[in-house]
Amino acid sequence: MTSTKSPVSLPNGFSARPPTAGDVETVVGLVTACDIAEYGVPDVDTEDVLAAWATPGFSLGKDNLIVESDAGDAVGYLEILWGRAEAVVHPDRRGLGLGAYLLARAEQRALERASSNKAEVGLSQVISTTDTAATRLLDDAGYAAGKFIWRMTIPLDEVIPPVWPDGVLPGVFESGDEQDVHTLVEETFGDNANHEPQPFEEWKAFMMERETFDPNLWIVARADREIVGVVLCPNYPDEGWVRQLSVRRSWRGRGLGTALLRQAFVEFHRRGRKTAGLTVDSYNRSGARALYERAGMSLEREYVTYMRRLRP
Structure with missing residues (x-):
C-alpha cells in the first residue's frame, strides 16, 4: 500500500x-488455509484472485498487501475492493495482533483513496458469524454490524424442470445483450437497501471478462423480444453457482424467478454438478430468500457485514 506507516x-x-x-x-x-480452518473446504481459486486484481480502479500493490514472517511465509493478506476490506490471517498465526494491523492498514488506505472533498468515508468488512475473534476485533474498533449474507445450497441428485409463465421464451445470452442485461440487473438490485450502482464497464469486467464466463450458462427469458429475466452463472468445475438472478418488476410474482433458477439447476445437473449455491443478503426486499427456500435450497453459512464511518 502507499505508505508503510500505520497507527x-x-x-x-x-x-x-x-x-x-x-x-x-x-x-x-493463504486464503485456502483460512477457508479450510473455518469451513472445512476451500472457497477461492486462482481465477477469483486474478479477477479481483483486474477490477477497474484496483491498484495492485497499493490496494493490497502481504504480511510475511521472517522465514518468508505469507501469514496475512489484505485487499481493499469496492470500499470493502478482505483480510485474512493464517490459522497458526492468530492472536498475535496481525488482524489489528491489517484493519488499521485498511482504514489508512480507504482514507488515502477517498478524494479530499468527499465528506463521508466508510469501510466495511464481511466475516463469518462464527468467527468470534474477528467479531471481537471489529466490535472493539468501533464497527457496527449491518446486513447479513446467507450462503444457500441445494443437492442436484434430482432436479425439477421449470414451468415458464405464459408469453415467456427462455434462451441463452447472445452477443449484444450485455447492456440490456446490465440494465435489468441494476433495476433489480437497485430495489435493495444500500445498493451501490455498478457501472457497466466494471460489471462487464467482473462478470464477462473471466475464464469462467460461459454464455450458455447465462439464461435469458424474453417476452415480446424484451429481456424480462436472467440468471447469470459462471462455469465452475466443482459446483453450480448462481451469481445474479434478476426479474423485471412487471414480471414478478408470476413464477419467472423460480423457473429461471430451476433451469439453471437443470443445466448444472446436465453438466455433472452435484450441488448448486448462491448468496443473498438481508437487505434484499424482493423475497429472494423465500424464493430460494421454495426451490429447495437451505442455509449453509451465514456472514455479517461490519461497517464504520472513517470520516467525518
Missing part, C-alpha cells in the same frame, strides 16, 4: 510488503 505496528518477526503479479498462488494458498 498499529506489526509484532516482531513480521513484515509487510506490496504484492506483485507473481503472488497470486501465494494469496490463494
Whole structure:
C-alpha cells in the first residue's frame, strides 16, 4: 500500500510488503488455509484472485498487501475492493495482533483513496458469524454490524424442470445483450437497501471478462423480444453457482424467478454438478430468500457485514 506507516505496528518477526503479479498462488494458498480452518473446504481459486486484481480502479500493490514472517511465509493478506476490506490471517498465526494491523492498514488506505472533498468515508468488512475473534476485533474498533449474507445450497441428485409463465421464451445470452442485461440487473438490485450502482464497464469486467464466463450458462427469458429475466452463472468445475438472478418488476410474482433458477439447476445437473449455491443478503426486499427456500435450497453459512464511518 502507499505508505508503510500505520497507527498499529506489526509484532516482531513480521513484515509487510506490496504484492506483485507473481503472488497470486501465494494469496490463494493463504486464503485456502483460512477457508479450510473455518469451513472445512476451500472457497477461492486462482481465477477469483486474478479477477479481483483486474477490477477497474484496483491498484495492485497499493490496494493490497502481504504480511510475511521472517522465514518468508505469507501469514496475512489484505485487499481493499469496492470500499470493502478482505483480510485474512493464517490459522497458526492468530492472536498475535496481525488482524489489528491489517484493519488499521485498511482504514489508512480507504482514507488515502477517498478524494479530499468527499465528506463521508466508510469501510466495511464481511466475516463469518462464527468467527468470534474477528467479531471481537471489529466490535472493539468501533464497527457496527449491518446486513447479513446467507450462503444457500441445494443437492442436484434430482432436479425439477421449470414451468415458464405464459408469453415467456427462455434462451441463452447472445452477443449484444450485455447492456440490456446490465440494465435489468441494476433495476433489480437497485430495489435493495444500500445498493451501490455498478457501472457497466466494471460489471462487464467482473462478470464477462473471466475464464469462467460461459454464455450458455447465462439464461435469458424474453417476452415480446424484451429481456424480462436472467440468471447469470459462471462455469465452475466443482459446483453450480448462481451469481445474479434478476426479474423485471412487471414480471414478478408470476413464477419467472423460480423457473429461471430451476433451469439453471437443470443445466448444472446436465453438466455433472452435484450441488448448486448462491448468496443473498438481508437487505434484499424482493423475497429472494423465500424464493430460494421454495426451490429447495437451505442455509449453509451465514456472514455479517461490519461497517464504520472513517470520516467525518
